[in-house]
Amino acid sequence: MNEIQENFQSVTEFRLTKKKFLLNLIKLLPKMRKIRKRAEKILSEIKTPKLEVKAPAKDTIQKDLENICKVPHRRIGTKEAHEIEDFLVSKLQELGLESVKKEPVDVINWSATNWKLMVSAKDEKIEVPCFYVLNTGFTKDNAITAPLVYVGTGQDKDFKKKVVQDKIVVADIECPTLPFGKLINIAKPYYVSDPSNSIDKTTEMTLTFALINFPPQALGGKRREDSVYWRAFDRGALGLILILRDYSSNINSHWGPYDGVMKPLPALYVGKYDGIKIRELAQEENSQGTIILEGFKEPSVAHNIWGILPGKSEEMIMISSHHDSAFKGASEDGTGVAMVLAQLRAWSKIPKKERPRSLLFCLSAGHLYAGIGAETFARKYKNTIFKNVLVDVNLEHLCSKEVIEDQETHNFKLTDNLALGAVFLSQNENLVAQTIKVFKEYEIERMILIPDNFFATPPIGEAGHFATQGNLKVIHWIRSPYYLLTAEDTLDKIDINKLHSTAQCITDLINSLMFMPQEKF
Numbered sequence: 001m002n003e004i005q006e007n008f009q010s011v012t013e014f015r016l017t018k019k020k021f022l023l024n025l026i027k028l029l030p031k032m033r034k035i036r037k038r039a040e041k042i043l044s045e046i047k048t049p050k051l052e053v054k055a056p057a058k059d060t061i062q063k064d065l066e067n068i069c070k071v072p073h074r075r076i077g078t079k080e081a082h083e084i085e086d087f088l089v090s091k092l093q094e095l096g097l098e099s100v101k102k103e104p105v106d107v108i109n110w111s112a113t114n115w116k117l118m119v120s121a122k123d124e125k126i127e128v129p130c131f132y133v134l135n136t137g138f139t140k141d142n143a144i145t146a147p148l149v150y151v152g153t154g155q156d157k158d159f160k161k162k163v164v165q166d167k168i169v170v171a172d173i174e175c176p177t178l179p180f181g182k183l184i185n186i187a188k189p190y191y192v193s194d195p196s197n198s199i200d201k202t203t204e205m206t207l208t209f210a211l212i213n214f215p216p217q218a219l220g221g222k223r224r225e226d227s228v229y230w231r232a233f234d235r236g237a238l239g240l241i242l243i244l245r246d247y248s249s250n251i252n253s254h255w256g257p258y259d260g261v262m263k264p265l266p267a268l269y270v271g272k273y274d275g276i277k278i279r280e281l282a283q284e285e286n287s288q289g290t291i292i293l294e295g296f297k298e299p300s301v302a303h304n305i306w307g308i309l310p311g312k313s314e315e316m317i318m319i320s321s322h323h324d325s326a327f328k329g330a331s332e333d334g335t336g337v338a339m340v341l342a343q344l345r346a347w348s349k350i351p352k353k354e355r356p357r358s359l360l361f362c363l364s365a366g367h368l369y370a371g372i373g374a375e376t377f378a379r380k381y382k383n384t385i386f387k388n389v390l391v392d393v394n395l396e397h398l399c400s401k402e403v404i405e406d407q408e409t410h411n412f413k414l415t416d417n418l419a420l421g422a423v424f425l426s427q428n429e430n431l432v433a434q435t436i437k438v439f440k441e442y443e444i445e446r447m448i449l450i451p452d453n454f455f456a457t458p459p460i461g462e463a464g465h466f467a468t469q470g471n472l473k474v475i476h477w478i479r480s481p482y483y484l485l486t487a488e489d490t491l492d493k494i495d496i497n498k499l500h501s502t503a504q505c506i507t508d509l510i511n512s513l514m515f516m517p518q519e520k521f
Helices: 003-007 018-043 058-068 079-094 156-160 180-187 228-234 272-282 330-347 372-381 429-442 462-470 496-515
Strands: 100-121 124-127 144-150 168-172 191-193 239-244 267-271 288-309 316-322 358-364 389-396 401-405 412-418 421-425 447-451 474-479
Touching: 018 180, 018 429, 018 447, 058 079, 058 330, 058 496, 079 100, 079 288, 079 330, 100 267, 100 272, 100 372, 144 239, 144 272, 156 228, 168 228, 168 272, 168 288, 191 429, 228 239, 239 272, 239 288, 267 272, 267 288, 288 372, 316 330, 316 372, 316 462, 316 496, 330 358, 330 389, 330 496, 358 372, 372 462, 389 462, 389 496, 421 429, 429 447, 429 496, 462 474
Parallel strands: 144 168, 168 239, 239 267, 316 358, 316 389, 389 474, 421 447
Antiparallel strands: 100 124, 100 288, 144 288, 191 447, 288 358, 401 412, 421 474
C-alpha cells in the first residue's frame, strides 16, 4: 500500500447490493409517503421570492463548458488537470469571489503510456482493441504471455473449477440493471418529472458506473474480497482481461474502479462484442494471451477550489461539483462545473445587501479518486465553515443526452431524450417541496426525486461525501448516461439548448432557499 493510501482512510463507501436495497426500501416506503404528503401541502403555500435573479444565457454557459473541456482529460494530478484548476481559480476571481482558495490534496498520478492485447489459439492470432484498467500493475519492459483461462464472472465457485496459477484470467464484468419504470410504480418517489411521458413500466437503466464483480474499495481500507480481481490475484494469476459485457455498445474505455487504490496485476478492458471472440478462444485448448501495459506512477497533487460570496448573514447555501474527469468529461463533470459557474455569474450580480445568505462555491478534486477531494474538504471544515451550511446543492451530469446501442454498428446512438437521472434529497419535506416546485415550473425531463439513502448508500455522487463526512443536508442532481467514464463523454452529448433553462431552474431553487426560514432546513 502506498504512503498516500496509508495516510488517508476513506470511510464513505457506495456498496450497491440488491438485498440491502430491498430491505432498506421496505423501511423507507412509509417515511417517503409521509414526507411526500407534507411536501404537497407545503407546495401550495410556497411564495415566490420578490428578489429576481437571472441565470446566464445559453451561449455564456456553453463557452464556460467548452473552456472546461478544452484539454483531453482532467485526470487527477496531471498537467491537464492543473491547467483547468488554474483556469477555474482565475474564473472564480473574475466572477466576483474576492478570496479564492486552492487547497492541495496529495495523490498518485498513475498514467498509462502504452497498452496492447494479443490473443491466439491454434493457428489464429489476433490483436484485440482494448483499454487499460486504471491503477493496475505495469508490465514494464516485458509483455506478459501466458495461457488464457475463462472464469465466467469470477465468483468463488467459478475459480474452484479452474486452475489460474501463472495464467491470464478472462472474465465477464457485470453491471446492475435498474428496472426504472417498475421501481417508480412500486416505490412512489417524492416526484416523477417526466413531462413528455417517456418513462413507462418497461424503462430500464444499466448502471455502468457500478461494476458488481469488480467493485471499488475504500481508499486505505480493506480490499474487496468479492472482487474478481483479488480472487485472480490470490490464486496466482499473472493478469486479467475483463469483458465489459453489460455496456450498451462495444466500448472498452471504462475508467474504473475509480477508488485510487494501486493494484499489482496488469489488467485490460475489452468491449462486449470483442469479448465474444476472446471468450471463445480462451476456452480452446492451448490458447494464449499477451498483455502489454506500460506507464508510470508518481506522487502529485490535486486542488480543491472554493470561495465564499458573502451575504447579509453567515448562514450559507453550498453549491458544488467536482472538476476532474477521465476524458473530455463534458457530462462528467463539465456540465456540473459550468452550472456552478452559472450560479456564481447570477448571484454575484446581486448586491450583498440583497443576498439574505452567503454562498459557498466548491469545485472539488478527485471524485474519480475515491472522492478524496470532497472527503478532505468536508473533514477539514466540518466543525467550522460547514456549521453554517444549511444545505449543499450538488450538480452533476446536467443536460446529458440519452444514448442507446446502434444494433448495426454497436456504437452509442443518441436519442431525442435526456438521460435518466435523480435528485437525492435529505429527508426534509421543505427541501422536497422547494425542489418539486422548480421542477414543475421548468418541466425538467426524466428525473425522479428520491430520499438521500434510497439505494441504502450515501447519495450516489460527490454529495455523498459531503453528507457522510460533513453531515450536510443535500439536494443532489445527477443523471446517468451510459457514456459516463468513457471516451465517448464529449460535447456533442450535451443538450446545449437546455443549459439556460436548467441553470435558471437551479437559480430559482437557490433563491427560494435563500429566504426559507432556518428552522425549516
